[in-house]
Amino acid sequence: MMFSSKKRQRGTLNREQKKRRLFLFTVILAIAILFGDYHSTIASSVGKETLTMITSPDYPPYEFYETKDGERKIVGFDIDIANYIKKELGFKLKIAQSDFNGLIPALQANRADFVMAGMTPTPQRRENVDFSIIYYEAQDTIVASKSSNLTKPEDLSGKIVGVQLGTIQEQNAKQIAEKVPNIKLKQLNKVPEIVQEIKAGRIDAAIVEDTVALGFVKANPDLQFNVIPSIENASGSAIAFPKGSQLVKPFNDVLQKMKNNGELERLSKKWFSANLTEEPLSTNSPPAASKGLNLDFRRIIPDIPFILKGIPLTLSFTLSSVFLGLFWGTALSFFKISGIKPLGWFANVYTSIFRGTPLLLQLSLVYFATPQLTGYDISAFQAGVFTFTLNSGAYMSETIRGGIQAVDKGQFEAAMSMGVSYPMMMWDIILPQALKNILPALVNETIGLLKDSSLVATIGVVEILRSAQIVGANKYIYFEPLLFAGLIYYVLVMGLSFAASALERKLRRSD
Known part of the structure; x- marks a missing residue:
């Protein structure tokens, strides 16, 4: 009886626990449904989650x-x-x-x-x-050496002026050039490059936005900036959308709300006002005594882990491209020696196209054209690997073809006389000998890919070089991060060379 009573008690407790769990589950489900409905209602106002x-x-x-x-x-x-x-x-x-x-x-x-x-x-x-x-509205400035006395647009006559390619400062500089004679503009991709050109004496001045110019002037005591009086194109910042985008109105509504409630003013003070209200350190300080590099690698020590994080990406990109390029190059080389005219024509035309056009052009076309032509949103990494595979395959095909044709014809005749099939002969007899002969050329191609991997920075991949450029932009310096990136590339190339030499020695001993 006692056992039965305890059993009923446990059953009652279990039922109570189940009820509590069911109630808790119902509450959580209701909250999830409410939250989900609320989120989907808001997300539908911009059309995408x-x-x-x-x-x-x-x-x-x-x-x-x-x-x-x-x-x-x-x-x-x-x-x-x-x-x-x-x-x-x-x-x-x-x-x-x-x-x-x-x-x-x-x-x-x-x-x-x-x-x-x-x-x-x-x-x-x-x-x-x-x-x-x-x-947000900003002002343009003239950045120049303190000893140049270039403080206003009229002073730029007969000077070389740097501007960032594709910016409003480039267009404003063109307006100034229409009014002030003999101004020669030099377009560069990044503001740090422009500042370095001033310091190197290759250009006389630059047109740069005030908030950006301030950081560079503070980091370079031999430079100064002066605000340019208002010109036709105000340097106001806005959000850009594709033509006909439905996002313009909801974004405008939020921006207007941020203006009205003071949020934009708060954010501008957070990022700009603290610096803009300070007296620029370089404006009243004496010019630098020396025009030397004045390298100080201590400035990038806190950022070294950031640069080093680019190594795995660079290596994975390079090794993937080499591996896939080797297979594709081998296939192309077989096409060329197959004796089948359509395959030979295809391989030769393909090789001429990819060897005859710039790699950067191929990369840009693959990255930007693929979504429009196929609807597939190819990632920057995928675009880089795909482009480098296609490009390196064209070069490797010629190297592999030469390696195959360099194998003694007696090897072919001996294999055929023994009844070895053509695919088996190529895979087991000819290709191993060919690859042994062309190993140095393949290593050179791999090294070239490792260094050319820096090109993927143009489509947004943060590899070694791009990481160094980012650190330089943040610290308003130029040489230190780039020299450190160069050291990393050198160490990687030397490591690859030593590994290739060890493999070559091993292959020789196995002969």
């Missing part, structure tokens, strides 16, 4: 990488605004990157939903993309 923002994160304080402790996070004024809009409209935000002159092409190729990069809505840009309202 996840929006991709593309930017050029080498333009502090608008957008730049946080590089401390190796962290790879893009931060800045524009990023904070984008996150506020994300929260208001209820979508998930994905951030992609590219060089500044590749941002609008990325929109046109449907690789992104909007651009935030301190971009000014000029008439020329409005022909290709739509813009939001202006969310």
Whole structure:
């Protein structure tokens, strides 16, 4: 009886526990449904659950990488605004990157939903993309050496002036050149490169936005900047969208709300005002005593982990391209020696195209054209591996063909007389000998790919060189991070060379 009573008691407790669990599950389910309905209602106002923002994160304080402790996070004024809009409209935000002159092409190729990069809505840009309202206005400045006395537009007559390619500063410089005679413009991809050209004496001055110029002037005591009086194109920043985008209105509504509630002012003070209200250190300080490099690698020590994180990506990219390129090159070489004319024609035409056009052009076409032609949103890494595979395959095919044809004809005749099939003969007899003969050439191709991997930085891959450039942009320095990146490449190439030499010695001993 006692056992039966305890059993009934346990049964009652179990039923109570089940009821509590059922009630708790019902509450959680209700909350999830409410939250899901709320989120989907908001997300439907922008048409997509996840929006991709593309930017050029080498333009502090608008957008730049946080590089401390190796962290790879893009931060800045524009990023904070984008996150506020994300929260208001209820979508998930994905951030992609590219060089500044590749941002609008990325929109046109449907690789992104909007651009935030301190971009000014000029008439020329409005022909290709739509813009939001202006969310921040800045001023352009003349950056030059303190000893140059270049303080106003009229002083630039007969001078070489640097500008960043594709920016409003480039267009404003062209306006100045129409009024001031004999100005020669020099377009470069990045502001750090422009500043370095000034320091090297290759250009006399540069047109740079005030908030960006301030950082470089503080980091380079021999430079100064002076604000240019207002010209026709105001350097106001706006968000860019693809033509006809439905995002313009909801984004404008949020931006207007941020203006009204003071959020934009708060963010601008956070990123700009603290620096802009300070007296620039270099404006009143004496010019630098020496024009030497004054290298100080201590400045990049905290950012070394950030640069080192580019090594696995560079190696994975290189090894993937070499491995796939070797297979593709082998197939092409078989086409060329097969005696089947259509295959031979195809292989020869293919090789001539990929050896006769720039690798950077091939990379840009694959990355930007693939989404438009196929609808597949190819990633930057995939585009890089695919392009380098196609390109290296063209070069390797000639090397492998030469290696195969260098094998003594007696090997072919002996295998055929023994009844060995052609595929088996090539795989077991001819190819191993050919690869042994062409190993140095293949190593050279691998080394070339390792160094050429820096080209993928143009489509937003943060490998070794791009990491070094980011650190340089953040620290307003140039040589130290690039020299450190060069050291990394050298160590990798030497390691690859030693490994290849060891493999070659082993193959010789096995003969």
